[in-house]
Amino acid sequence: AQSVSQHNHHVILSEAASLELGCNYSYGGTVNLFWYVQYPGQHLQLLLKYFSGDPLVKGIKGFEAEFIKSKFSFNLRKPSVQWSDTAEYFCAVNPRGSSNTGKLIFGQGTTLQVKP
Amino acid sequence: ETGVTQTPRHLVMGMTNKKSLKCEQHLGHNAMYWYKQSAKKPLELMFVYNFKEQTENNSVPSRFSPECPNSSHLFLHLHTLQPEDSALYLCASSQGGWDPQYFGPGTRLTVL
Numbered sequence: 001a002q003s004v005s006q007h008n009h010h011v012i013l014s015e016a017a018s019l020e021l022g023c024n025y026s027y028g029g030t031v032n033l034f035w036y037v038q039y040p041g042q043h044l045q046l047l048l049k050y051f052s053g054d055p056l057v058k059g060i061k062g063f064e065a066e067f068i069k070s071k072f073s074f075n076l077r078k079p080s081v082q083w084s085d086t087a088e089y090f091c092a093v094n095p096r097g098s099s100n101t102g103k104l105i106f107g108q109g110t111t112l113q114v115k116p
Numbered sequence: 117e118t119g120v121t122q123t124p125r126h127l128v129m130g131m132t133n134k135k136s137l138k139c140e141q142h143l144g145h146n147a148m149y150w151y152k153q154s155a156k157k158p159l160e161l162m163f164v165y166n167f168k169e170q171t172e173n174n175s176v177p178s179r180f181s182p183e184c185p186n187s188s189h190l191f192l193h194l195h196t197l198q199p200e201d202s203a204l205y206l207c208a209s210s211q212g213g214w215d216p217q218y219f220g221p222g223t224r225l226t227v228l
Contacts, residue, residue, distance in 0.1 A: 102147055103161055106160075108157065
């Protein structure tokens, strides 16, 4: 079955520390990849997306993610986190199979807590 | 209103009640989705509608009944729910296919 795995469930960092959140998926075909963020009390927002081309994609607020096809991974990074980055982060995969229903498969989420 | 809105934001219902959740998107999108977010579990896709037609039902029990009268509105009719159905129900919309989905704030449902 298709699945998405986020290895870190809860990450605690100090401000200015570097961040890397892992995401792996199980699907052998072509995929679209997404990272969503949910700030406290707010709804899910799109952080960045990968469809094709350059495997290093840049999103909002200084986040970036790298697609490594051979590792089925799409890790999220930020060189220097801020207290305002405290949120829950979700990796999601859209398998580009023959069915074009837009089915998104989500990981379990990673809670990031940034200490000031 | 902009984006995707959902009403009500909170709902408490008994197992014998009938209620409905409403979602409206103001983005001109053609596809709408229902997701369930339970504690400690990944978001689960429930239903997908493209141009008002249901294109995905992810083995959802019949006590959940979706309705999509047009591309801007989506409902989830609830009846004879179980306590384990308590969760955050999220609506999303997109241009369709593989385009990014935009989410509403959700309805926090508690079934007593």
